[in-house]
Amino acid sequence: MLTYTLRRIPMAIPSLLFISLVIFLLLELSPGDPLGSVPLTVPPEVKEKMREALGLGQAWYIRYFLWLKQFFWIEPMHWFDATFGTAIVEGQQRIISFQSRVPVFDVIAQRIPQTLTVVGFSYLVGVLIAIPIGIISAYKQYSWFDQLGTFLSMVGFSMPTFFTGVVLIIIFAVNLQWFPSVYDTTLRVTDWASFWKQVRQMVMPVTVLALYNAAQISRFMRASMLDNLRQDYVRTARAKGLSEKTVVLKHVLRNSLIPVVTVIALGLPAVFGGAIITEQVFRVNGLGQLLISAIQANDIPMVLTLTFIFAILIVVFTLIADLLYGILDPRIRYD
Amino acid sequence: MIRETASNAVSPAASTLPPDDPVSASPGTPATRSQWRDVWAQFRSHRGAMIALVLFVLILLFVLVGPWVWQVDATFVDIRARNKGPSWAHPLGTDQLGRDTLARLMAGGKTSIAVGLTAMIIAVTLGSLIGILAGFYRRLDAPLSRLIELFLALPLLPLLLLMVTLFREPLAKNLGAGLGTFLLIVVAIGATSWMQAARIVRGDVLGLKEREFILAARSIGTPNRRMVLRHILPNVLSPIMVAATLGIASAIITESALSFLGLGFPPDFPTWGRLLFDAIPQMQTYPMRVILPGALISLTVLTVNYIGDGLRDAMDPRIRGR
Amino acid sequence: MLDDAAAGSAQAPLVSIDGLRVSFQTREGRVEGVKEIGFDIRPGECVAVVGESGSGKSVTSLSLMRLVEYGGGRIDAGVMLFDRGDGRPIDLARQTDAAMRKVRGNQIGMIFQEPMTSLNPVFTVGDQLAESLIVHRGMTKAQATARALELLREVRIPEPERRLGQYPHELSGGMRQRVVIAMAMACEPRLLICDEPTTALDVTIQAEILALINRLKREKQMAVLFITHDMAVVAQMADRVVVMFRGDKVEEGTVEQIFESPREDYTKALLAAVPRLGEMQGTDAPIPLRLMRGGEMIEPRPIVVENPQPLLEVRDLCTRFAVRGGLLRRTVAQVHAVEDVSFTLNGGETLSLVGESGCGKSTCGRSILRLVEPTSGSIRLGGTDVLALGPGQLRRARQDMQMIFQDPFASLDPQMKLYDQLEEPMLNYGIGSKSERQDRIAGLFDRVELPRSFMRRYPHEMSGGQRQRIAIARALALRPKLIIADEAVSALDVSVQAQVLNLLMELQQEMGISMLFISHDMAVVERVSHHVAVMYLGRIVEIGTRRQVFENPQHSYTRQLMSAVPVADPRQKKISEDLNFKPIPSPIHPLGYQPPRSTYREVAPGHRVLVDPVTHG
Amino acid sequence: ERGTDGQVNILYSQAISTMNGYMSGGTKDIEAGSLVLEPLAGFDEKGNIIPRLVTEIPSKENGGISEDLTSITWKIKPDLKWSDGTPFTSEDVKFTAEYCMHPEGGCAQLARYEGVKSVEAVDPLTVKVTFEGPQANPFTAFVGATSPILQKAQFEKCLGTAASTCTEQNTKPIGTGPFRVTDFKVNDVVMLEANPNYRDPAKPAFATAMVKGGGDIEGATRAVMETGEFDYAWNTQVNPELQEQMKAAGKGVFEVAFGTLVERIELNQTDPSSDLPADERSTVKHPHPFLSDANVRKALSISLDRQALSDIGYGEAGRPTCDLVPAPEQYAAKNDSCLKQDIEGAKKLLDEAGWVPGADGIREKDGKKLKVLFQTSVNPVRQEFQSIIKQWWSEIGVETELKQVDGSVFFGADAGSPDTLQKFYADAQMYANNFDGTDPQPYLAQWTCDKAPSPANQWQGENYNRYCDPAYDAAVKEMLSTTDEAKRGELAKKLNNMITVDSNVTLPLIDRGRFSARSNTLGGVVMNVWDSELWNVSDWVRVK
Ligand SMILES: Nc1ncnc2c1ncn2[C@@H]1O[C@H](COP(=O)(O)OP(=O)(O)OP(=O)(O)O)[C@@H](O)[C@H]1O
Ligand SMILES: Nc1ncnc2c1ncn2[C@@H]1O[C@H](COP(=O)(O)OP(=O)(O)OP(=O)(O)O)[C@@H](O)[C@H]1O
Numbered sequence A: 001m002l003t004y005t006l007r008r009i010p011m012a013i014p015s016l017l018f019i020s021l022v023i024f025l026l027l028e029l030s031p032g033d034p035l036g037s038v039p040l041t042v043p044p045e046v047k048e049k050m051r052e053a054l055g056l057g058q059a060w061y062i063r064y065f066l067w068l069k070q071f072f073w074i075e076p077m078h079w080f081d082a083t084f085g086t087a088i089v090e091g092q093q094r095i096i097s098f099q100s101r102v103p104v105f106d107v108i109a110q111r112i113p114q115t116l117t118v119v120g121f122s123y124l125v126g127v128l129i130a131i132p133i134g135i136i137s138a139y140k141q142y143s144w145f146d147q148l149g150t151f152l153s154m155v156g157f158s159m160p161t162f163f164t165g166v167v168l169i170i171i172f173a174v175n176l177q178w179f180p181s182v183y184d185t186t187l188r189v190t191d192w193a194s195f196w197k198q199v200r201q202m203v204m205p206v207t208v209l210a211l212y213n214a215a216q217i218s219r220f221m222r223a224s225m226l227d228n229l230r231q232d233y234v235r236t237a238r239a240k241g242l243s244e245k246t247v248v249l250k251h252v253l254r255n256s257l258i259p260v261v262t263v264i265a266l267g268l269p270a271v272f273g274g275a276i277i278t279e280q281v282f283r284v285n286g287l288g289q290l291l292i293s294a295i296q297a298n299d300i301p302m303v304l305t306l307t308f309i310f311a312i313l314i315v316v317f318t319l320i321a322d323l324l325y326g327i328l329d330p331r332i333r334y335d
Numbered sequence B: 001m002i003r004e005t006a007s008n009a010v011s012p013a014a015s016t017l018p019p020d021d022p023v024s025a026s027p028g029t030p031a032t033r034s035q036w037r038d039v040w041a042q043f044r045s046h047r048g049a050m051i052a053l054v055l056f057v058l059i060l061l062f063v064l065v066g067p068w069v070w071q072v073d074a075t076f077v078d079i080r081a082r083n084k085g086p087s088w089a090h091p092l093g094t095d096q097l098g099r100d101t102l103a104r105l106m107a108g109g110k111t112s113i114a115v116g117l118t119a120m121i122i123a124v125t126l127g128s129l130i131g132i133l134a135g136f137y138r139r140l141d142a143p144l145s146r147l148i149e150l151f152l153a154l155p156l157l158p159l160l161l162l163m164v165t166l167f168r169e170p171l172a173k174n175l176g177a178g179l180g181t182f183l184l185i186v187v188a189i190g191a192t193s194w195m196q197a198a199r200i201v202r203g204d205v206l207g208l209k210e211r212e213f214i215l216a217a218r219s220i221g222t223p224n225r226r227m228v229l230r231h232i233l234p235n236v237l238s239p240i241m242v243a244a245t246l247g248i249a250s251a252i253i254t255e256s257a258l259s260f261l262g263l264g265f266p267p268d269f270p271t272w273g274r275l276l277f278d279a280i281p282q283m284q285t286y287p288m289r290v291i292l293p294g295a296l297i298s299l300t301v302l303t304v305n306y307i308g309d310g311l312r313d314a315m316d317p318r319i320r321g322r
Numbered sequence C: 001m002l003d004d005a006a007a008g009s010a011q012a013p014l015v016s017i018d019g020l021r022v023s024f025q026t027r028e029g030r031v032e033g034v035k036e037i038g039f040d041i042r043p044g045e046c047v048a049v050v051g052e053s054g055s056g057k058s059v060t061s062l063s064l065m066r067l068v069e070y071g072g073g074r075i076d077a078g079v080m081l082f083d084r085g086d087g088r089p090i091d092l093a094r095q096t097d098a099a100m101r102k103v104r105g106n107q108i109g110m111i112f113q114e115p116m117t118s119l120n121p122v123f124t125v126g127d128q129l130a131e132s133l134i135v136h137r138g139m140t141k142a143q144a145t146a147r148a149l150e151l152l153r154e155v156r157i158p159e160p161e162r163r164l165g166q167y168p169h170e171l172s173g174g175m176r177q178r179v180v181i182a183m184a185m186a187c188e189p190r191l192l193i194c195d196e197p198t199t200a201l202d203v204t205i206q207a208e209i210l211a212l213i214n215r216l217k218r219e220k221q222m223a224v225l226f227i228t229h230d231m232a233v234v235a236q237m238a239d240r241v242v243v244m245f246r247g248d249k250v251e252e253g254t255v256e257q258i259f260e261s262p263r264e265d266y267t268k269a270l271l272a273a274v275p276r277l278g279e280m281q282g283t284d285a286p287i288p289l290r291l292m293r294g295g296e297m298i299e300p301r302p303i304v305v306e307n308p309q310p311l312l313e314v315r316d317l318c319t320r321f322a323v324r325g326g327l328l329r330r331t332v333a334q335v336h337a338v339e340d341v342s343f344t345l346n347g348g349e350t351l352s353l354v355g356e357s358g359c360g361k362s363t364c365g366r367s368i369l370r371l372v373e374p375t376s377g378s379i380r381l382g383g384t385d386v387l388a389l390g391p392g393q394l395r396r397a398r399q400d401m402q403m404i405f406q407d408p409f410a411s412l413d414p415q416m417k418l419y420d421q422l423e424e425p426m427l428n429y430g431i432g433s434k435s436e437r438q439d440r441i442a443g444l445f446d447r448v449e450l451p452r453s454f455m456r457r458y459p460h461e462m463s464g465g466q467r468q469r470i471a472i473a474r475a476l477a478l479r480p481k482l483i484i485a486d487e488a489v490s491a492l493d494v495s496v497q498a499q500v501l502n503l504l505m506e507l508q509q510e511m512g513i514s515m516l517f518i519s520h521d522m523a524v525v526e527r528v529s530h531h532v533a534v535m536y537l538g539r540i541v542e543i544g545t546r547r548q549v550f551e552n553p554q555h556s557y558t559r560q561l562m563s564a565v566p567v568a569d570p571r572q573k574k575i576s577e578d579l580n581f582k583p584i585p586s587p588i589h590p591l592g593y594q595p596p597r598s599t600y601r602e603v604a605p606g607h608r609v610l611v612d613p614v615t616h617g
Numbered sequence D: 001e002r003g004t005d006g007q008v009n010i011l012y013s014q015a016i017s018t019m020n021g022y023m024s025g026g027t028k029d030i031e032a033g034s035l036v037l038e039p040l041a042g043f044d045e046k047g048n049i050i051p052r053l054v055t056e057i058p059s060k061e062n063g064g065i066s067e068d069l070t071s072i073t074w075k076i077k078p079d080l081k082w083s084d085g086t087p088f089t090s091e092d093v094k095f096t097a098e099y100c101m102h103p104e105g106g107c108a109q110l111a112r113y114e115g116v117k118s119v120e121a122v123d124p125l126t127v128k129v130t131f132e133g134p135q136a137n138p139f140t141a142f143v144g145a146t147s148p149i150l151q152k153a154q155f156e157k158c159l160g161t162a163a164s165t166c167t168e169q170n171t172k173p174i175g176t177g178p179f180r181v182t183d184f185k186v187n188d189v190v191m192l193e194a195n196p197n198y199r200d201p202a203k204p205a206f207a208t209a210m211v212k213g214g215g216d217i218e219g220a221t222r223a224v225m226e227t228g229e230f231d232y233a234w235n236t237q238v239n240p241e242l243q244e245q246m247k248a249a250g251k252g253v254f255e256v257a258f259g260t261l262v263e264r265i266e267l268n269q270t271d272p273s274s275d276l277p278a279d280e281r282s283t284v285k286h287p288h289p290f291l292s293d294a295n296v297r298k299a300l301s302i303s304l305d306r307q308a309l310s311d312i313g314y315g316e317a318g319r320p321t322c323d324l325v326p327a328p329e330q331y332a333a334k335n336d337s338c339l340k341q342d343i344e345g346a347k348k349l350l351d352e353a354g355w356v357p358g359a360d361g362i363r364e365k366d367g368k369k370l371k372v373l374f375q376t377s378v379n380p381v382r383q384e385f386q387s388i389i390k391q392w393w394s395e396i397g398v399e400t401e402l403k404q405v406d407g408s409v410f411f412g413a414d415a416g417s418p419d420t421l422q423k424f425y426a427d428a429q430m431y432a433n434n435f436d437g438t439d440p441q442p443y444l445a446q447w448t449c450d451k452a453p454s455p456a457n458q459w460q461g462e463n464y465n466r467y468c469d470p471a472y473d474a475a476v477k478e479m480l481s482t483t484d485e486a487k488r489g490e491l492a493k494k495l496n497n498m499i500t501v502d503s504n505v506t507l508p509l510i511d512r513g514r515f516s517a518r519s520n521t522l523g524g525v526v527m528n529v530w531d532s533e534l535w536n537v538s539d540w541v542r543v544k
């Protein structure tokens, strides 16, 4: 397994480079201009100057290689310098956002905490809801529980988050005034009061996202459970006199989790990608909001860096999914 | 003790050919009844699926035949009749521009269902195809897996915007604005949402490939194409079904999101997703305007889900009729 | 042992089944799997249930465990009284699931027919063994593991310590079957249900397992319900025999009664169909069994091929599987599954491959079809070099050579109806019009003795033997020149087995089909083959005409094999408790390993015996 | 009393990316920056220039503006301090000009410094700005929130190409304004505290301020008007029904003020047909097949009911207009000829001009059909307008095809995209524009012939409708050299009328006000369209 992992990593590098090139070209070719949000009152000559100041005068491949160098050399070394007080890349330009002129990595670092707490937590909650629902629905196929679960998850999945989010805000923030509608990213949890505040501001975005995720995962869980409940080994397990709980929760579940775990693992990079609409509705301002605002502003360095990090995560999680597959299913061997 | 039917056989080994079915008394039933008739028979016994099918047909009638019955132009703006409640002239009231809600729901449904189904079919076909190819052909696995990763990583918005820039005008010119946009939208949604299905199918196929009946099929000379169609595909149907039903829901929603990128249908073109979105700011004052399209979307997705469930059960021989 | 049985029969019955009726819901409505069956089992007694395939043997045993309900079946009527040891019998047919759980695995243990699929693929053998001990015996994990180890020793699995931590797929078919047996015996149940426990095993291991069951039966007063179609095993094991036919009991009696003075015609026919080792002594050519057809007895003609021409020539065939490892996935070792095998198969003749489980028989067969790629050697089929064919040519060449796979369930597509499975090979080669295909399929169903109404069934709706027949029919569909029959008849009950064997031989006679017959049933091999090759550790250790090998075995392994064959005579019980075979050495060798070439000593013309230090040192 | 009212929470639906307006040009950034940075002088709510860091507004009378209008001299208030406690001097002002006018700096407000020849620090408290020629309006540089003063000490190393690497400086500038930044999270939130060195010791009343960004407009409005979590929300342009509903919640009020932002439809004077070769499409080489007919344009204009549009789309936040320059007072033409919808009149006009309905009800003449492709950016109100206008135009026999383009593409000026404002590959387009400050001259100069975008100038230029009239060009030239206020007013009105009511190449629709929401507990807010909305934040107080 370890050797398999080690073998996959060098293979990932050329493909990642290729992905970065495709993303870069895509951003280059797609319409829109980094200065699109500059008011119309700013005359074209001035815009031209601003464009040059962003380095857009250079040919695309020069900018691409500059970005590669910045991403793979300057940024890591900058981090190294900052930690060990050295000065290897001092004065060299880091990746700077067009929009805010702030180093892209600094912004990303600012955004990670709220994304993880809200989006990551909601994913966790979603998974924790989805798995039991999927199990019970499959075991009691066509029971009222299954019907209700199917109904709710389908309605939950077909209701867009921009809708459920607003409904929650109107009910719980406007009418009942239980939870705030605006997420405070500056809140630091230091005591019980601030913890409580954090919990309150997380309730609504987490609910919206968790429901959406749960709806999806529970369907896959249910399908997989149904497939496995019909296998011969289930009969063997029953013949041993095991309780239904053990049969289902141990024997069947472990086998059913194999495909579901890949679904879950592959959904994880999306957590880091943020939940664009929900972040927008509740103003969580995590990575999703960062990405969307950068795209809208045609902030190429930001978009490129974010999507590339995202691509790395996808590659990593694909690998993790494959490895998990191997761990959960001993028949699959990687070495 | 041996019954009369079997007693002409002195011994089982000497029984006349063909022997009777040990239990059911219908010897020599022709095997020509097609697989689909079977599936249909099984499907009919699935109560939830049948109800869903009826509902789905009703929805289809509503959006397809409805406009023939209720001949009000969905885009007719009457600013004197804005925000009206239900009346004989407008059974479901009017919207903020005085357009007839009933007519808009019908027209919107036609587009939404067409987009949802087509985009889902594109995505699921693409996903299954790539998943199967990646799982089945060792050689293709690595490149296709990388392709999946690439597509997962691509930022959607710029991609969609690029597609619009490149194709909107030529398509509109050659196919007309409506069809051109439709094509653009379904391809855009389909081409950007097949990856999950592909990953899951690939995993399943990898496992399936090791099964002995595949080897057996090879030994009787089954060519690869038939191998995939007849042996692999039916055995990976259940995750594909899930992906398909989820796909319809997200395609209907994504369509409405696309119009906010200027990629969607022209602004006067109603779709359920857009009706829902447009009504959200005022949902406290006019709740019906969100409830109606929302309920229709959910209902469609639910019925498709049940039909999918029924189909899967009907196609899976291991489930006995319940 | 006879005395034991007699003593047992005096006691009150442990199980008494009466009027059991089980039905299944299928597409065509309710189908009865068992109609009216009843018999008793006393403690310490072994009751064998025999009967044709699909007669309801497995369904009866599953009903006893109340597991049919989970498979879509329903117990419509009947009582199944079971004595839990407290003298107050309970009716299993009417117990709640909770009560049943205390019985299953604890009081009644069950060994299932399909060892390949009845183990959970994701748990280790140790875990699965320990489970029922923890549940029923309240042991701790450590105690249970210790006991599991003991159990593995009892079923004679080599290196039991290592097996505990292994997963089912890492074990060979025979080992898996032994794990299932150990699992069923874990809690020392009062009743052990064995549904064809040794079908997948070769004779030597079979003998050991049977000995083990015998010992438990005697020592622990365990009752055994033994389902099998191997009449020789019945003769060796059973105290009493129940004969079933199409869901009904036709006859019941002690083993001697049944074997020596059967009353019913069916039973008689069953016994007549049993091939007995040694029957063919003194003959050269295989002769089909004497069977009745259409009311009259057909006198079989021996299959003599005038002036045989070689059809298949295999020279120096080596097939090795790579064992990969390390950073670059380099091959670090090789499984020498087939090593330096050479033989010639004449047109219209049968060559049998026999040998211990895992010795490379299946691999040899698959290599010839190029379902696994051979490492070296040459294979010529009627003048074409099979190894030189391109993919398209290979596909066409396979029309002439067909394979019947060892595991009937696994080799049928679970999602396809039987009709389609049979039609597929013809479709693949564009044979016939739709109606011609239909006719041919109907003919095939008749030939393998399956009712035509089964055409619309799916594999899981069939009994084990019925599935095997479909696999045979599929191979016959293309009317090939060569059939590689990998354990083609081992899952069949004797009557059908006899029919299928006759069928195969008939076809051979009619169409001049050649057969490579892979089996571990020596009696069957004796009947069907012109030539026999004995394999051991990937090599042929002895090859010759059947008569030469059977009547004058030279190699020590051949002799061992012969001596382990059970005899279908209840008065000649030769299963002892300490048959001790040496474990087979590992076929895995490091990469650079150069196996010595096989050299043969010619005993008689055509009868060659391996002389080498590897297997004979 | 400074710092006694706790925290003021301000919500911007567009997030703040930088505090240095010179680096972005976005209104949100400039306004957030105005909490910290100040210009020498600003505008009040009526558009009058008011002193901020100077003692008085220079004029010819007080000698601050030279007679030939080539220079202006500012007198800085004594004892002014930066928020870090260092004194504010004329060097800082001089440096600011240097900073923005640096050729490699990419300063977004360079236009403010157009025509500036030099800036001299005469003495620590006197700054003299010299122009290259006579400047009718010398209040460009250092006036208004778009050209605030930066601290030389802080930005010294940020000249030219280094400007964009000065993260710390750009996000936490040292200023003279009422607040200073304590924490800056890019595109998320800015935390500020009262500037201890602010020149008025009693202000600001709030100890801290938070400017949160992001999200949708409805949500932002709701946070002030319905949940009361925020005190002030910027640009709360929600639909009129929602305005009413939110007002009913009783937690806040809307603040509105009208300036020069006009929503308009522009009619393409050139042929955008895709059948033309790429380098001739939408260029003056091919006049538009029917929009070059003044009757058609007029008919399109009078078939609109601008009042209805305003009511449906903007409510309190807009009012119908026929002018492109609706303010300030002395420049506003105040036309009302287009305000009354006249469908019948439009039909008659078209009939008379020879455009008669064809079989399908669409008017045509010489085989040319009145089919209009009408594009705009993605925005709910604009899409509603499109639908309504399509209806009206269909009533006069004009068929309309609607198209919407993502805002960042539409306004993006990317020469590679076919969907930009500049390319105008459509017959009509709708958007809003305004002019900076109070002088409409540069704005009106956009409609001269030479400003028409075309492939030759890489689609640069603001004359999007490719209007070309020598008389107009001449009048623009005249206005440039006119200094007399009254005369300028006349000229501006004339120019305005030429492109609107006279020729109808541009159809003004709505005069859009600034529209923000304020909580009832926030006092002192005065809406201002001429400067930053937060211009008097130092006067804001908590109402108890
Ligand atoms: N799940 C099922 N659904 C429908 N029919 C079934 C099912 N299981 C068994 N049957 C039918 O019930 C009959 C008895 O089957 P059973 O498995 O008991 O046979 P068997 O005696 O064990 O045969 P074999 O020796 O071949 O294993 C067969 O005709 C079979 O087709
Ligand atoms: N795909 C494979 N990869 C690695 N080793 C294999 C593979 N297939 C078979 N082997 C090994 O090759 C050897 C021969 O296997 P084979 O299946 O030919 O045995 P067999 O004689 O048919 O046994 P049985 O009677 O149990 O079917 C065994 O040791 C087995 O473990």
Ligand SMILES: [Mg+2]
Pocket (backbone or CB within 6 Å): C057, C058, C059, C113, C195, C463, C464
């Ligand atoms: Mg059976």
Ligand SMILES: [Mg+2]
Pocket (backbone or CB within 6 Å): C361, C362, C363, C406, C486
């Ligand atoms: Mg084998």
